[in-house]
Amino acid sequence: MKLSSKNIETRLDTVYDAIVVGGGMGGLSAAIYLARYGLKCLVVEKGRGRSFWMQDTRNFLGQDPTAPGRDIIKHGTEQALGWGADFLRGFVEEVTDEGETFAVKVKIGKKDEVGHTLRTKYVVAASGVMDNLPKLDDMQNVYDYAGYTLHVCMICDGFDMWNQKAALIVNTEGQANAAFVLNWFTPYISVFTHGLFEVSAEMKQKLADHGYPLYEQPIAKFHGEDHRMSGIELADGTMVDATTGLVGMGSQRHNAYLKGIDLEYNGQDLVTDNMCKTSHDRIFALGDLKQGLNQVSIAVADGTLAATQIWRTTRRAAEPRKWEENIGKLSA
Amino acid sequence: MKLSSKNIETRLDTVYDAIVVGGGMGGLSAAIYLARYGLKCLVVEKGRGRSFWMQDTRNFLGQDPTAPGRDIIKHGTEQALGWGADFLRGFVEEVTDEGETFAVKVKIGKKDEVGHTLRTKYVVAASGVMDNLPKLDDMQNVYDYAGYTLHVCMICDGFDMWNQKAALIVNTEGQANAAFVLNWFTPYISVFTHGLFEVSAEMKQKLADHGYPLYEQPIAKFHGEDHRMSGIELADGTMVDATTGLVGMGSQRHNAYLKGIDLEYNGQDLVTDNMCKTSHDRIFALGDLKQGLNQVSIAVADGTLAATQIWRTTRRAAEPRKWEENIGKLSA
Numbered sequence: 001m002k003l004s005s006k007n008i009e010t011r012l013d014t015v016y017d018a019i020v021v022g023g024g025m026g027g028l029s030a031a032i033y034l035a036r037y038g039l040k041c042l043v044v045e046k047g048r049g050r051s052f053w054m055q056d057t058r059n060f061l062g063q064d065p066t067a068p069g070r071d072i073i074k075h076g077t078e079q080a081l082g083w084g085a086d087f088l089r090g091f092v093e094e095v096t097d098e099g100e101t102f103a104v105k106v107k108i109g110k111k112d113e114v115g116h117t118l119r120t121k122y123v124v125a126a127s128g129v130m131d132n133l134p135k136l137d138d139m140q141n142v143y144d145y146a147g148y149t150l151h152v153c154m155i156c157d158g159f160d161m162w163n164q165k166a167a168l169i170v171n172t173e174g175q176a177n178a179a180f181v182l183n184w185f186t187p188y189i190s191v192f193t194h195g196l197f198e199v200s201a202e203m204k205q206k207l208a209d210h211g212y213p214l215y216e217q218p219i220a221k222f223h224g225e226d227h228r229m230s231g232i233e234l235a236d237g238t239m240v241d242a243t244t245g246l247v248g249m250g251s252q253r254h255n256a257y258l259k260g261i262d263l264e265y266n267g268q269d270l271v272t273d274n275m276c277k278t279s280h281d282r283i284f285a286l287g288d289l290k291q292g293l294n295q296v297s298i299a300v301a302d303g304t305l306a307a308t309q310i311w312r313t314t315r316r317a318a319e320p321r322k323w324e325e326n327i328g329k330l331s332a
Numbered sequence: 333m334k335l336s337s338k339n340i341e342t343r344l345d346t347v348y349d350a351i352v353v354g355g356g357m358g359g360l361s362a363a364i365y366l367a368r369y370g371l372k373c374l375v376v377e378k379g380r381g382r383s384f385w386m387q388d389t390r391n392f393l394g395q396d397p398t399a400p401g402r403d404i405i406k407h408g409t410e411q412a413l414g415w416g417a418d419f420l421r422g423f424v425e426e427v428t429d430e431g432e433t434f435a436v437k438v439k440i441g442k443k444d445e446v447g448h449t450l451r452t453k454y455v456v457a458a459s460g461v462m463d464n465l466p467k468l469d470d471m472q473n474v475y476d477y478a479g480y481t482l483h484v485c486m487i488c489d490g491f492d493m494w495n496q497k498a499a500l501i502v503n504t505e506g507q508a509n510a511a512f513v514l515n516w517f518t519p520y521i522s523v524f525t526h527g528l529f530e531v532s533a534e535m536k537q538k539l540a541d542h543g544y545p546l547y548e549q550p551i552a553k554f555h556g557e558d559h560r561m562s563g564i565e566l567a568d569g570t571m572v573d574a575t576t577g578l579v580g581m582g583s584q585r586h587n588a589y590l591k592g593i594d595l596e597y598n599g600q601d602l603v604t605d606n607m608c609k610t611s612h613d614r615i616f617a618l619g620d621l622k623q624g625l626n627q628v629s630i631a632v633a634d635g636t637l638a639a640t641q642i643w644r645t646t647r648r649a650a651e652p653r654k655w656e657e658n659i660g661k662l663s664a
Contacts, residue, residue: 029393029629036391036491038517059368061361061632062404063394065411072394079397083491155640159368159415163663180652184643185370187653188662211655243663274606274624292606293640297361300393301633308487308625311516320512321519323543330520331495331575 003088016120026286027126028076029303035083037311042086055147126286127254148227150245158185167245171196178248275309335420348452358618359458360408361635367415369643374418387479458618459586480559482577490517499577503528510580607641
């Protein structure tokens with residue numbers, strides 16, 4: 001059922017089997033499975049995650065390469081609701097471990113100062129990441145190209161950059177090393193630091209050895225039309241040709257709501273086992289929040305794994321259903 | 333490009349980066365990724381695998397629950413071809429390790445007695461399983477229900493059996509234990525051995541304790557109409573009510589072509605690492621051939637992982653592309 005501030009009261013006494021934080025590719029896959037295992041689950045989605053910004057979906061079996069992420073999300077939300085999952089547009093502020101259950105504090109809309117506390121046995125963290133984009137005075141100029149010809153994922157879109165003049169925009173020296181992977185797809189790489197850090201003499205030499213120009217001025221503007229880049233203009237007026245770009249500036253993980261719980265991380269990624277279970281027995285993590293490839297197919301499989309493990313544990317703890325004791329519940 | 337006996341000669345001197353054995357969910361996902369990594373790949377599909385028989389796809393994000401497996405496969409084949417993969421309808425008879433490459437012997441059609449030998453650096457084993465169905469004199473009577481109301485996968489279809497009278501058809505005592513998992517979805521379970529084995533006194537007692545009747549006669553016929561079961565008739569004329577069923581008779585893995593290569597198995601499943609690599613560095617295994625859940629979402633993710641690892645290894649071994657050395661290849 002779709003929940004909102006108008007009917008959330010009906011769920012304040014519910015103990016969910018699982019609350020899924022994030023209604024992107026992984027979270028919706030988990031919800032579809034959880035619901036079909038007959039488990040009571042709720043998806044809380046804040047809106048506008050990474051897959052919402054995907055203008056196309058190149059690599060995912062069964063989808064046209066032009067399928068926008070938001071269409072798959074909309075379809076998946078209907079799927080999950082159809083099988084009986086609850087869905088709430090809201091923001092998860094904090095998760096507190098109460099022993100048998102978690103208290104999940106959710107705010108619904110910006111005016112909801114107090115929030116609502118929901119309860120669940122398991123938490124599925126599927127809240128993903130948001131890519132860091134270069135900050136310009138006119139951010140609309142970035143959004144005109146981001147997700148079209150200015151990409152954030154080399155695995156997803158490297159093929160579409162094949163042998164093109166490509167801008168690689170980075171904010172640390174470590175990210176600049178992406179040039180030496182991107183050159184599988186194209187050798188015509190110009191590297192931009194947007195003025196954010198000092199490039200070491202060693203990196204300068206390595207880029208020069210490959211013939212990749214380095215631009216350390218801030219970016220003023222992207223040039224092009226109809227979402228197709230033609231070049232980048234720097235603060236000093238320099239124009240650099242580029243028909244495509246890769247933003248390699250890292251990403252922010254949406255996992256602040258877990259900060260009160262002691263979980264094992266590897267860098268920023270949650271450590272999980274082969275069923276997506278974190279170091280806490282009742283918290284699972286999917287897709288971009290955990291170690292591994294940030295791909296739709298991986299997040300969708302992660303949802304399958306987490307939901308299946310939650311079902312297994314729940315089922316094994318339940319009393320077996322015997323024929324005689326259930327007479328009367330028989331379906332028509 | 334679509335290959336056949338008419339144009340296979342054009343590929344006899346090719347060394348593929350990867351030959352994917354099986355064009356089901358996993359194999360096609362691998363091919364889509366391999367092609368978009370700019371790798372030369374071929375999918376060999378014998379036809380009529382397990383997902384071809386899937387009459388609906390309940391759990392896979394972004395697909396309508398009524399989507400037949402064969403439609404997703406058809407769409408995915410077009411996707412893979414569209415990105416530049418080769419596709420051949422044929423049967424892989426044997427894979428031989430030649431050191432740097434594998435020789436893959438393929439037969440195209442039943443009249444192809446000699447076969448054709450193709451070469452590849454990597455093999456992706458994605459040839460899946462075929463479920464064992466109860467053998468009746470009239471197999472059409474089995475196919476009238478299999479994939480509709482007579483299921484082979486509890487995870488996929490348990491929800492659709494909810495609180496219904498269900499037939500569990502098994503061919504070993506071990507498979508009979510599925511009753512005690514299936515009872516999560518329904519407690520009205522009748523167990524059928526189709527006369528294939530002796531049931532131990534211990535299992536008989538356990539089934540009786542749960543109130544699940546046991547039928548040890550061979551099955552004569554499924555009753556129902558429009559793919560909807562109503563019951564099962566036994567050889568002695570006994571009629572048992574059941575509106576749904578689960579065939580838990582195990583499955584055959586299509587991996588005979590690997591028999592000449594020493595690979596690590598766990599039971600019948602190939603052992604793989606977290607990128608789907610088998611114990612042989614240049615052989616990967618996906619989906620139902622390896623350990624793990626037999627689900628579309630898992631096979632699709634496995635294809636992503638295997639292709640990505642093959643790309644990584646290939647890329648790392650390649651010379652880096654420098655700007656000056658590539659002038660002239662620039663895309664328009």
